[in-house]
Amino acid sequence: MPYSEEERAFIEWYPRGYGVGFKVTRRLFETQTKYQRLELYETEGFGKLLVLDGTVQLVEVGEESYHEVLVHPVMLAHPNPRRVLVIGGGDGGTLREVLKHKTVEKAIMVEIDEGVVEASYLYLDVAKDLLDRLIKGEEERAKLIIGDGVEYLKNTEERFDVIIVDSTDPVGPAKLLFSEEFYRTAYEKLNEKGLYITQAGSVYLFTNELLDAYKAMKKVFDKVYYFSFPVIGYASPWSFLVGVKGDIDFTRVDVSRAPEKLYYYDPERHETLFQMPKYVRELLEKE
Incomplete structure (x- = not known):
């Protein structure tokens, strides 16, 4: 088991015996939802820890190192992101960052597991107020759909400027989110100029998964970018893939539209995102 009562620690084990662990003071909650096993812990130095099927989703202290990088680069690269779709992201952190952009008129979050939303609302200090408004239907610019x-995406008539996939790794209920078929659907549901972003796993330990996703996206999008960032709680550096529809240059962002207070992503140093280990970059460029 990843959680050791004797050692008071939670360890997520990655391939080849690599682990990321946290000292735990107590287990707060655990349940089997319709889709996955959900656990919540109080850590020694990083606030609460959310775990799904044995994999770390976030810790409260430092969660912005993931959410800011997933959201703001694409929002600032798009010339006018008015309509945004978030797939997954039941903890609310991604949508919280999306709504920091004044251009956004409508944002929709589609989360398959209602249990994640409920546990995040009850236990996490990530986006509690936002989740409360969403659950009550009182958030004017955003809507929560459990589904x-x-x-x-296949059935909606909506079109979006930005699609953000905040999912677990490509296994179980999230596996289809990394398929060429899904990428084609996403491309069709983007407006004439649109951006799609997804996390793509650990650069070093999920390299094959990154390559597979990159290869599939290149078959669909007009251009595909890859980048990495150190995320607290993950086997960093963590990789991200951006698909472009139209003539958007993802290497450039509008710094003037950046939210006032960011902790991890620095729009003025946007170019630093594109650093990638030489051997991984060479593998990607062969695709």
Whole structure:
């Protein structure tokens, strides 16, 4: 088991015996939702820890190192992101960052597992107020839909400027979110100029998964960018993939539209995102 009562620690084990662990003071909650096993812990120095099927989703102290990088680079690269879709992201952190952009008129979050939303609302200090408004239907610019993101995107008549996939790794309910078929659906549901972003796993330990996703996206999008960032709680550096529809240059962002207070992503140093280990970059460029 990743959690050791004797050692008071939670360790997520990655391939080849690599682990990321936290000292834990107590287990707060655990349940089997309709889709996955959900656990919540109080850590010694990083606030609460959310775990799904044995994998770390976030810790409260430092969660912005993931959410800011998933959201703001694409929002600032798009010339006018008015309509945004978030698939996954039941903790609310991604949508919280999206709504920091004044251009956004409508944002939709589609989360398959209602249990993640409920646990995040009850236990996490990530986006509690936002989740409260969403659950009550009182958030004017955003809407929460409990449902399958793949099916939603396939059937919706909506069109989006930015699509953000905040999912678990490509296994179980999230596997279809990394398929060429899903990428084609996403491309169709983007406006004439649009951006799609997804996390793509550990650069060093999920390299094959990164390559597979990159290869599939290149078959669909007009241009695909890759970048990495150190995320607290993950086997960093963590990789991200951006698909472009139209003539958007993702290497350039509008710094003037950046939210006032960011902790990790620095729009004025946007170019630093694109650093990638030489051997990984060479593998990607062969695709």
